[in-house]
Amino acid sequence: MTTPEQTTLARAAAEAQQKAAMAVTAPAYVSACPGAGKTYVITSRHLQSPWRLLRQGRALISFTRVARDQMARRCRQAGRADLVQAPHFIGTLDSFLWEFLVKPRRAANPAPRLLESWASIKAPVEGMDREISLHRFPMAVDPSQKEACESVAWDKLDYDTRQLIEASAYSRKAWEEKIFETRKSWCDQGYFTGHEARFLALWNLRNAKAAAGLVPPLRSRFSEVIVDEAQDCSAADLAILQLLHAAGLPLILVGDPDQAIYAWRGAEPQALRSFSAQLSPTPHQLTGNWRSSPVICRLAATLRTGQRPPDTSVVRDDDIPVLLLPTQFANSGSRHLHAPTGAGIVDFFRTLTEEYAVPAKDCLVTAYKYATLPAISREKPNTSAITSLAWAHAAAHSPGASGDDLTRACAIAVRVLFGYWYPGETGGPDSIMAAHRLSAGQVNRTAFAFLHSLPPPHKEWGPQVWQAMKAWPALPGAAPQGGKGRPAGKPTVSRPQAATDMRTNIIHQLKGDEADGVLLLLPDAGSVQRWATSDPVTDEVLRVWYVAVTRARRLAAIAVPEEETDALAQLLTGRQVPVRVA
Numbered sequence: 001m002t003t004p005e006q007t008t009l010a011r012a013a014a015e016a017q018q019k020a021a022m023a024v025t026a027p028a029y030v031s032a033c034p035g036a037g038k039t040y041v042i043t044s045r046h047l048q049s050p051w052r053l054l055r056q057g058r059a060l061i062s063f064t065r066v067a068r069d070q071m072a073r074r075c076r077q078a079g080r081a082d083l084v085q086a087p088h089f090i091g092t093l094d095s096f097l098w099e100f101l102v103k104p105r106r107a108a109n110p111a112p113r114l115l116e117s118w119a120s121i122k123a124p125v126e127g128m129d130r131e132i133s134l135h136r137f138p139m140a141v142d143p144s145q146k147e148a149c150e151s152v153a154w155d156k157l158d159y160d161t162r163q164l165i166e167a168s169a170y171s172r173k174a175w176e177e178k179i180f181e182t183r184k185s186w187c188d189q190g191y192f193t194g195h196e197a198r199f200l201a202l203w204n205l206r207n208a209k210a211a212a213g214l215v216p217p218l219r220s221r222f223s224e225v226i227v228d229e230a231q232d233c234s235a236a237d238l239a240i241l242q243l244l245h246a247a248g249l250p251l252i253l254v255g256d257p258d259q260a261i262y263a264w265r266g267a268e269p270q271a272l273r274s275f276s277a278q279l280s281p282t283p284h285q286l287t288g289n290w291r292s293s294p295v296i297c298r299l300a301a302t303l304r305t306g307q308r309p310p311d312t313s314v315v316r317d318d319d320i321p322v323l324l325l326p327t328q329f330a331n332s333g334s335r336h337l338h339a340p341t342g343a344g345i346v347d348f349f350r351t352l353t354e355e356y357a358v359p360a361k362d363c364l365v366t367a368y369k370y371a372t373l374p375a376i377s378r379e380k381p382n383t384s385a386i387t388s389l390a391w392a393h394a395a396a397h398s399p400g401a402s403g404d405d406l407t408r409a410c411a412i413a414v415r416v417l418f419g420y421w422y423p424g425e426t427g428g429p430d431s432i433m434a435a436h437r438l439s440a441g442q443v444n445r446t447a448f449a450f451l452h453s454l455p456p457p458h459k460e461w462g463p464q465v466w467q468a469m470k471a472w473p474a475l476p477g478a479a480p481q482g483g484k485g486r487p488a489g490k491p492t493v494s495r496p497q498a499a500t501d502m503r504t505n506i507i508h509q510l511k512g513d514e515a516d517g518v519l520l521l522l523p524d525a526g527s528v529q530r531w532a533t534s535d536p537v538t539d540e541v542l543r544v545w546y547v548a549v550t551r552a553r554r555l556a557a558i559a560v561p562e563e564e565t566d567a568l569a570q571l572l573t574g575r576q577v578p579v580r581v582a
C-alpha cells in the first residue's frame, strides 16, 4: 500500500519530469512510460506559445486521428483555437508528409487527394483471371537502398486474398505488374494513400532539386516539429525524419518503445533507438504514470522488456487486485462463458465492476482480434458490396458503434448509391461530388437515411436493397443505366451479437485510449506459457497485451482459458501482483 506521503513525492517528481520535457530544446528525444502524459506534455508545451501572431508555427504529429483530435480539442478547450490553425499544424504523419513534402510538387490538375486507403474508392485490379481490389494488397517501402524501392508486401496479405492469389493462374510477378499499373492510373488521376505519400516524400527529400524546393519553406514555417508515439515509426518514416533532422528542422520525438506494436507494418524499434540517441544522447524520461493504479503498474511491468521496476503510480491509490476470469472461449463467435457460473463473460465482468464501484460505461473490452470481441462485427475489408452494405447497416443500427465505424458505414452506402446513380463516372466519391456540386452533408445525410430505411439483412436481402435503391430519390446529376451498380449476390450476415453498454475494440485501435476498467480476452491456449517465457523484445504479442492492460485506470481483468487460470495466478503472485480469481 502506498502512503499519502509517497504519493505526494511521486507526484512532485513526475511533475518535475513533465516540466523538464515541456522545456526541452529541440532536437530531443523524450522516452515515456504508459500514462506518462506524453500527449499532455506535448499539448502543454504548445499551449505555452505566445498569443501574438507568430511567423513560425509548431507541428504536432501523431499516428492516429484520435490523438490528433485530442490535441486539437485540448487547445480549443484552453481557449487557444489559434494554436490549431496555420502557421501551426496538428495532424497525422501521413497528412504532414502529404501536405509539406508531396503535394507542393504535384500538378494542380487533377486535384491531388490523399485517401485514407484505396478502400475509399472503387479501385479494382482488372485484367487478370479474377478481380481483386487494390486495397487488398498492402505495400512496403524499403528505404535502405539509395533509390528507395516499393513492393507488394506478399507476406501481409489477409487470408482471403492469399487464397485468391494462390488459386490464380498468374504469377505473383504478373500480379505485381498489374497492381502497380492500376495504382499508377489512380495516381495519374490525383489519388494517393499514405504509402505513396511516404514513398514520394522520401524520394523528394533524397533528390537534391526537389528537396531544395521543399525544405526551406518547411524550415521557415516550423520552429519545431514534435512526433508523438514515435515508437510506431516505420523504417521509411524514420528515414524521412532523419533527412529532415539533417536538413536542420528542429525535431522532438516522444515515444514508448515498450508500446511498439506495429512491427508487422514495418516499425523499427532498433532504428528508433539509434536515431533517438542521435537526437538526445541522454533521453529525457517520463516515468510517472498518471493513469493507472499501483496494481496495474505492477501488472504491466510483467509484460515488458528487462527487469525494470514498475512505473510509479502518481495519482491513484486504488488497490483493486487484478481479476482473473476462468473462461470457456467459444470456438467461433464471441459467446464466451465465465466457467464457474456459465454467465456470459462480459456480463460477469460487469457484475465485478459493480462490486468495485467502477461504472460499466467507463470500461472497455478488448482482444487481439476482432473475431474474439462481442458487439458489432467488424467490416471485413475484402467482401462483396452487398456484404459490406450489410455490415454498414448493422453499424448504423448499433448504439455502441464508434465514430470511425459510422464514417465507414456511411462511405459504404455512398459507394453503393453512387455506383448506381453515376455508373459511367470514374474517380472516387469526392470527384463525383465535385462534378455535380454535391455537398458532403447532403450526400452523407442521404446515405444514412438510405441505410436506416433498409430492412435487417438476411440471405435474400439483395433484391430488397435493389428495390430500395431504385425507389430512393436520386441526387442531382444521377443518370442510372439499367442494372448497372446493382449489388450482386447474397450478404454474409453476421450473427446478431449481444448488446453491451461497454466500449469494445481491438488493442491496436486503443492506442492513446484509457478507461476505468479493462477486460482483456486471451482466448488462445498457451497464452499464460507465452506470458511466462516469451521475451517482449522479440514477441510483439506481449507488447500488444502491455498496451491493453496499460489502458486501465483502476481495474484490470483478464479472461484466460479456465485450465490456465491457476498458472496465471501463480505467475502474477510470484511477481508481487495482487490477484483475485473470480
Ligand SMILES: Nc1ncnc2c1ncn2[C@@H]1O[C@H](COP(=O)(O)OP(=O)(O)OP(=O)(O)O)[C@@H](O)[C@H]1O
Residues within 6 Å of the ligand: 015, 018, 032, 033, 034, 035, 036, 037, 038, 039, 040, 041, 256, 259, 290, 291, 511, 512, 513, 514, 550
Ligand atoms: N500533470 C498532469 N496532471 C494531471 N493529469 C495528468 C497529467 N499528466 C497526465 N495526466 C493525465 O494522465 C492520463 C494519461 O495521459 P496521456 O494520455 O497524455 O498519456 P500518454 O503518455 O499519452 O499515455 P499512453 O502512451 O499510455 O497512451 C490522462 O488522463 C492525462 O490527462
